[in-house]
Amino acid sequence: MALKIFNTLGGQKETFEPLTPGRVHMYVCGVTVYDSAHLGHCRFLITFDVIYRYLRFLGFDVNYVRNFTDVDDKIIKRANEENASCEAITERYIGEFHQDSGALGLLAPTIEPRATAHIAEIVEMIKRLEAQGLAYRVDGDVFFSVAGFGDYGKLSRKNIDELEAGARVEVDERKRSPLDFALWKSSKPGEPTWESPWGHGRPGWHIECSAMSTKYLGQPFDIHGGGRDLIFPHHENEIAQSEGAYGRPLARFWLHNGFLNINQEKMSKSLGNFFTIREILDDFDPAALRHYFLSSHYRSPMDFSKDGLNEAARATDRIIETLDRVNYWAGYGAPVVADPAVIESFRAEMDDDFNTPRALALIFDEVRSLNRLLDGKKSKGIEERGAALGAICDTLGLLRDGYADRKKQRFLKKTNITIEQIKEFIDLRDQARAAKNWQEADRIRDQLAANGIVLEDTVQGTMWKVK
RNA sequence: GGCGGCGUACCCAAGUGGUUAAGGGAGAGGUCUGCAAAACCUCGAUGCAGCGGUUCGAAUCCGCUCGCCGCCUCCA
Structure with missing residues (x-):
């Protein structure tokens, strides 16, 4: 029995073994803190929360790093709109993010580094790239030279020539190639700024992940994750920077979750077709929301609907009712050993690229079996199977404790x-x-x-x- | 234009070469119940967008057609 994970790099499922036995090093690109998190973010957060939980369930000691991008054009724009400082904006939304995370039952990463706290490492890495001849200065800006990195495009399987032909970006004429990207940007008055060998400025977007992942996880590390849309250019650029700087692979497994759409369109800030996490949690239980996401495989696109979420809520009710019945039957006495056969089945499903829909199917098979036993007043294996069911729910992060009370509280409040x-x-x-x-x-x-x-x-x- | 993905029952959704195509929701009938609720039992796609092909055998592989989506630009 071995864990198999679909690796975007290579485009197939591969058997997962960490570089260091027993320890997994994982980096997931977090959010840019300029606004409230929405359901699209929720999906990637829950996806990687489940992966984190499952790796721990397998017995790995996981070093999980998820960053905050707290210096960025959108943050500056927001700060200007509100006539506030960038720090005020980022502090506010990092606070909100932590509240949402708590409500969703997300396990805290080992560390949540912020870009602005790692300027020294970023500057160091850019200097290294300059030394390798992979970066060049124009005025106060520093760009990465894609032409110097032969493997460019290997993650997204893109051909540089075709990209250039198809580019419809407004090209910065100062760049040697339209694909070159900023490592360091000179700052305008009023923008966040730091001292550097290239004058006052701030880091480009991609470099922070390269600098922070290397600092906390080394290079190469085991797993790098994020949303599908980060494959290109963000992750491609991270690879170019890190591998260009150190001459060795950045990460071994690249995982990407599918998008959350709504009415067949990607849910996004720019389209305005989003629900924030907090507004959905006013009406739905976090366990139901998680169940909803887990009912579809993490790599598949999903089309969000409140009807679908309602169905998931009813299905969640069913699981919780059964767990409550088991608890009532068994009392909250001495802990028992979870039924190994059930746990083994769960592993078999999850080992196949975290197949949560199948894991849920197993849960419902167990729910039915347990109810049948409870109805029949037979005691054989109820406690062990109930314990297994509970353990599975916990590994998936379905917040079963307090479920009924939360439901009542939402009701009474409304x-x-x-x-x-x-x-x-x-x-x-x-x-x-x-x-x-x-x-x-x-x-x-x-x-x-x-x-x-x-x-x-x-x-x-x-x-x-x-x- | 380039690259990638998707189309499975009323709805959601697994399955990607081999006995009866998971599971959930909704629905119908039944058991239990004063009646309900919950639970349990039974029913539900001879078929997996369409058409061809490969194969002893395909939802699963190949080709074409239709429909939908994503990335190529900030984005989880």
Whole structure:
């Protein structure tokens, strides 16, 4: 049994073995902090959170680095619009990002480096590239010379000549080739700026990832990830910089997640067709959102819809209900060993390029089996299989703890109904039921149902839940 | 123009050469229940965009056609 991962570099699944036995070094390109994170970001965050969790589940000690791009044209633009400092903007959105991450149940990376805290390393790397003859200065800017790096295009499988022919970018005439990109930009008055051998300026976008990944993970490291759109030019440029500077590979496995579309179009800031993470979490549980993303393979494109998210929410309810039943049945007593056969099946699915849709199918097979056992009042293996199911959910990061409470809280927040009122209705109905006044009991229940509250008569009494 | 991807039941979505095409949601019938809810059971694509081809055998490989999308520019 071995983990196989689809490697963009090479375009096929390859057996994964870390360079250092037992330790995985992983870098994922994070976000530019100039605005609230949206569902598209959510997908890449959850994708790599699951990969991180699964690698840990396999027993690897994972060094997971995910950066913040906190110096960039968009940040400067935003700061100017708000008449605020860039620091104020980036601090605000890094704070928001951490709130969203917490709400989504994302495991914190080992380190979250910021570009502005690594200017020295960036300058050092550019100097190295200059020494290698791969960089050239024009006025106060420094560009990378693509012509000097023979492997350029190997990740995105692009041919330099065709790229030049197809380029419809406004070409900076000072560049030797239209594909050359900025390593260092001279800064205009009012922009963030640092001292450098080339005068005052700031780093280009791509160089920060090269500098920071090398600093924290060495070179080469095991896994480099990000969204599909980063393949070209961002990751291609990172490779050119890092491999050009050090003469050895940057990363061994390159993973890219598919896009989240909406109405067949890419969800993006520029198109304005996005939902922010926080607005979706007002209406949906983070576990449901995660379930929704996991129901599709991470490399496939997805078309977002609230209907789809609602379906995922109902499916999540089903898993949670079963886990609750198991917990009730078993109590929260002594921990048991998770059923090894179930865990093994989970591994088999996930080892195949993190096939979460199949892992979910396994979860539902287990849900059905467990419910059948619980219905039959048979005890054989319930605790072990329940423990396995719980472990699988945890490895996927489905936030099962507090699920029912969160659902109730969202409901109570959106309506003016209080728990006390609901309990009063339940008491009234219980009295009617005790008197076998079924008509009145049903009337109360129907009334609550009309308000989105479902009652369940159980041996422990009447429970309520949100529809 | 170049490169890459997709099209599987009402909806979402696995499967990429070999017994009956996973799983979820919705739907229908049933068991349980005072009635419900939940759960469980049963049903549901002789077919995988279309047409050809390769093969003993294809949703899976090849070719063509149709439809859709992404990257080539900041973007997860």
